[in-house]
Amino acid sequence: MDPIEQSKRLAAYQAVDNHVQPQHRVIGIGSGSTVPYVVERIVQQGPAVNKGRVFIPTGFQSKQLIVEAGLGLGDVDQYPTIDVTLDGADEVDHLLNCVKGGGACHLREKVLAEAASTFILVADHRKNVQYLGTNFTQGxxxxxxxxxxxxxxxxxxxxxxxxxxxxxxxxxxxxxxxxxxxxxxxxxxxxxxxxxxxxxxxxxxxxxxxxxxxxLFCKMAQAAYFGNADGSVTIRWKGGKVEQIAPENAST
Ligand SMILES: O=C(CO)[C@H](O)[C@H](O)COP(=O)(O)O
Incomplete structure (x- = not known):
């Protein structure tokens, strides 16, 4: 697998394992190239736990992912309170501010982020920056x-x-x-x-x-997960704590 794809999968798997719990019934699914791995990991939790769940998409791409995975589809107007939303990002800074909308989905993404009790970002290591606009320069x-x-x-x-x-x-x-x-x-x-x-x-x-x-999503996320090239995962938590998961302990 391409190393960047591997980093995205690492971040997504770790975030799902840490934040999508069996008791969670309403789950927001964001957009971007890391999110298919989020859905993949949720599917791996098995049909028994996914049976009674509803998944809310942030746009066409995530709706397709939910439908193709055979998961239950819902909308935020039916479920304005979401247990956990997982989403990609174009860039995330050290305070968990992030740029989103590279895929033009940021309106719905912000609605689902605000609706969620827990909002989690997933990305590869290129998006983990001190200040926004470092690598993602298109604006x-x-x-x-x-x-x-x-x-x-x-x-x-x-x-x-x-x-x-x-x-x-x-x-x-x-x-x-x-x-x-x-x-x-x-x-x-x-x-x-x-x-x-x-x-x-x-x-x-x-x-x-x-x-x-x-x-611009300012300090909305509880945590951001970044998959690294060496197989480790960096977790930035709200409040500033940074956690490193070693490759041998990372979700695979
Ligand atoms: O905000 C988004 C779409 O509006 C995406 O989450 C963001 O663009 C990241 O996408 P990718 O993982 O494909 O780089």
Whole structure:
């Protein structure tokens, strides 16, 4: 298996083993390339424990994963309280702030993160950074209603200090990316001065008329799991504790 894929699987398996307990009935399933391993591990818990469970997706991809795995599908309007949500991230900082929305799913992801008693991030080691914007440089994903995108872009360029903010364009389709909610996505890079404490810029962006949601999740997660190249797992806990699981003790 490719080493990065292995790291993603390590993170996902460890997080599921630590946080998806038999008594959990309503489980949020996030988006991204690490999440298939989350579903894989949940399926390994067996049909008896999964029988009475409901899984809530954050978008088309996770809905497909749930359906293809034969798990029970639900929606957050039926289940506004979730036991645990597990999700990927584009980057996570040392305070558990993270950037999400590389896959344009961050509106639903934030709803499921807020609805969950426990919100857990899973990723490979490249996403474990001191400050956001270190490796993931394309910018903060911002979902906007199509009617307002030009005005939001202008405000980002001239007022909020992101002169290189751009509308995300689709690949294999002419025109912009359209989210699962029918909206456009802007990617807005910000400098270190904004990313050291991203809450302030997150709130300022959210105040722009036409913005639906910002892909900055500030201190929402209880823990972030990173699979490492040597087979170990790093767990960053809310509050600052960092735990290392040695390769021989990691979930496989
Ligand atoms: O926030 C997300 C989608 O909106 C994803 O969780 C994030 O983009 C990580 O994806 P990947 O694991 O494919 O890099």
């Amino acid at each position: 903060v994903p911002i979902e906007v209603v199509p009617f307002a995108y030009a005005k939001v872009l202008q405000n980002l360029h001239h007022i909020l200090g992101s002169p290189n903010a751009t509308l995300r364009m689709a690949i294999k389709k002419a025109g912009p990316v359209v989210s699962d909610n029918g909206n456009f996505i802007i990617d807005a890079p910000f400098g270190r001065e904004h990313m050291e404490d991203p809450y302030v810029i997150m709130a300022q962006i959210k105040m722009l008329t036409g913005v639906v949601e910002v892909g």
